[in-house]
Amino acid sequence: MTDEMTVHDVTYNLLRSLGLTTVFGNPGSTEQSFLSRFPDDFTYVLALQEASALAMADGFAQATGKPAVVNLHTAAGTGNAMGSLVAAYRANTPLIVTAGQQTREMLLSDPYLTNRDETVLPQPWVKWAYQPARAEDVPAAFMRAYVVALQPPAGPVFLSIPLDDWDKPALGPAVVRTTSHRVAPDSERLRSFAARVNRAERPLLILGPEVDRAGAWDAGVAFAEKLRAPVRGSALPDRISFPEDHPLYAGPLPMTIAGVNEAVHGHDLVVVIGAQAFRYYPYVAGEYLPEGTELVQITSDPDLAAVAPVGDSLLGDVRTALEQLIDLVEDPTGRAAPAPRNRDRGAEPTATAAPLTAEAVYAALNTVRPDDSAVVMESTSTLAQQVQWLPTTRSGSFFATGSGGIGWGVPGAVGVALGDRARGVERTVIATIGDGSFQYSIQAIWTAARHNLPIVFVVLRNGEYAILKSFALLEKTPGVPGLDLPGLDIVSLAVGFGCRAVDVDSTEALTREFTSALAAEGPTVIVVPTEPELPDLG
Structure with missing residues (x-):
């Protein structure tokens, strides 16, 4: 052994200098050389699937306002994460997405787990994709990735790094640069x-x-x-x-x-x-x-x-x-402010036996949610009721997928809560998720439980993909299969992942269990049977 600095040493020093000490991922064989000797002052957030890892990093970066690092497993892991990568790109989230690559000496013979055409797979959903030409270029590639990720419009970048690069000798300490990331309009x-x-x-x-x-x-x-x-x-x-x-x-x-x-x-x-x-x-x-x-x-x-x-x-x-x-802009003399939109919600929905209306669910939540809470929304078919009864009134307190693909909300909420913790903010994250969306990334609640995050997942269980049934009517496509979701025991699944979980059968039970969740340590999953309601797509 010598005191010579390796690519591994220099890169971690660079990440430390940039404040990028949280890494999201699910480790694979081609990434272990990067993760070896993982520093004590870094945090590794383990997700049980790569799509969840990337969505967590997305929520984390949005909550902190800083880039986050994601470590994926070569082509297989990058493929798993592609849906979440699209969402991050559409939401202009600055991420440095890395993927392991096979050993350089074997690439020509196409060994198992080689990422062929390594910069092609993540495109067009990254701003820049690169595999360093030499091991010595890895730290500089990270520095460039950081700058590109933050430049407007911000977004994810991708680095493919052969697994044998990390223990190679470095050229010296990384050059740390700063650059502005606001461009004044003409x-x-x-x-x-x-x-x-x-x-x-x-x-x-x-x-x-x-x-x-x-x-x-x-x-x-x-x-x-x-x-x-x-x-x-x-x-x-x-x-x-x-x-x-x-x-x-x-x-x-x-x-x-x-x-x-x-x-x-x-x-x-x-x-x-x-x-x-x-x-x-x-x-x-x-x-x-x-x-x-x-x-x-x-x-x-x-x-x-x-x-x-x-x-x-x-x-x-x-x-x-x-x-x-x-x-x-001049003061518009004589222009009266428009009449406020009619916000008469009508009578408060009364507590009834399940299934509840979406309106009743959101009205009940509005009576017990903390004023400073954040909402992560992934129940597209109930968006109108959420706006009516659970309005957003503060900056940085509403998050949803940037792409329209479902499966972002659960891990996104985990990332937002982790980001709040990293920046020293204590608030509850309320994740309103459809029962179909919840299944896409249900494994992310394990990470929420492991980190004791203050998240209340409210799962609206209508037993169907309601938004798709609305599309079937709009597009005149009767007989589409696979739009119903019978037989899901979400509470049992949530308990199996280590979460407190409960079914509720009335708005009274919902407010009671939500209040208990606010006082509980760690996440709670509340499943609310709701009436199927087809949203207006006009």
């Missing part, structure tokens, strides 16, 4: 946008996920209040960027071309900040904008600017843009 174009806002008589403001991710919640509220314009959120948001109980809030946009056209009808200017214009889901044909309606968009994502079918776009950091717009 001032002249921003002033021209402000002038268009000033000329508008009936503007509509759309605040999308980028606003909350950029820490621009307060700036968005201040801009909306000065403008005295109604505010809508993106359809199917992965982050909420405006208080849903604010008098100016007019609800989320519809998911269809025709629905958006109707929602913006009567407005002469639509101001889209930090969002796609627009996020569509089912195809219902129509004009993108009504006649006489114009659109301007501000985003840090060149791709979102490119794919917008209408309007004029400005690239730049949305927080910087909003802060400057507050001063550039």
Whole structure:
């Protein structure tokens, strides 16, 4: 043995310098050389499947605002994690995703577990994919990966590292660099946008996920209040960027071309900040904008600017843009604030025998949830009821999948709770999950139990994929198989993974068990039988 620094030593020193001391993964044979001599000041978060490992890292990075490191098992593990990688890319989450590779000396003979064309598999769902040409280049590749992951729009990057690289001699200490990751918008174009806002008589403001991710919640509220314009959120948001109980809030946009056209009808200017214009889901044909309606968009994502079918776009950091717009936009003399949206929920749902309505579930949760709690949402068919009864009122307190693929919510909640702990924040994470979604990544609750995380999983058990039944009606496709989910004993499964778990049969039982969960150590799984309700996809 010598005192010579190895690639392993230098890389861990670099990660330590960058504050990247939490690694998510499920160890495989080609990763053990990276994980050997794992430092005492690092934390390894073990997930029982790679898709869960990556989604946990996603939630962790979103909660902390810093990149996270994920370690996958060569091509097999990367393949397992691809669905979660798509979600991280769509949510602009900065991740450094690593995968082990077979020994360099054997690659030409294609040994077992070789990752063929190692940079191809994760694309196009990473910003950069690379396998270092030499073992000595591994630390510098990590440094570049860190910079690329944070550059706007932020997102995951991928490094493939042969297993024999780690014990090779290093060239010396890693070069640690810093770089900014906010890009100011073009001032002249921003002033021209402000002038268009000033000329508008009936503007509509759309605040999308980028606003909350950029820490621009307060700036968005201040801009909306000065403008005295109604505010809508993106359809199917992965982050909420405006208080849903604010008098100016007019609800989320519809998911269809025709629905958006109707929602913006009567407005002469639509101001889209930090969002796609627009996020569509089912195809219902129509004009993108009504006649006489114009659109301007501000985003840090060149791709979102490119794919917008209408309007004029400005690239730049949305927080910087909003802060400057507050001063550039004139007080609209004579413009009355719009009448608040009718928020009359009607009578409070009463406690009834199961199955409960989704409305009753969310209304009950609203009476007992802590004010500072975070919500992780993956019950798409009940999104409307969640917005109505469990509104988001604080920055950084709502999280959902960025891609639309299910299976992110359970491990995402684990990552958010771990991220809260890492940054010294104590709050409860409420994960409202459909029974179908829960099965995709149920093994993630084991990690929640092992780390004693303050998560309450509320599983809405309607016994079906309700959102898909709505699509069957919309698309006129009768007789689709596999849309019902009978015979799931979720409580027994949760207990088997080490969680406190309970079935409830009324809103009274739900509030009682939820209150008990707040006082319990570690996670609780509450299963609520609910009535099947087909959501409106318009």
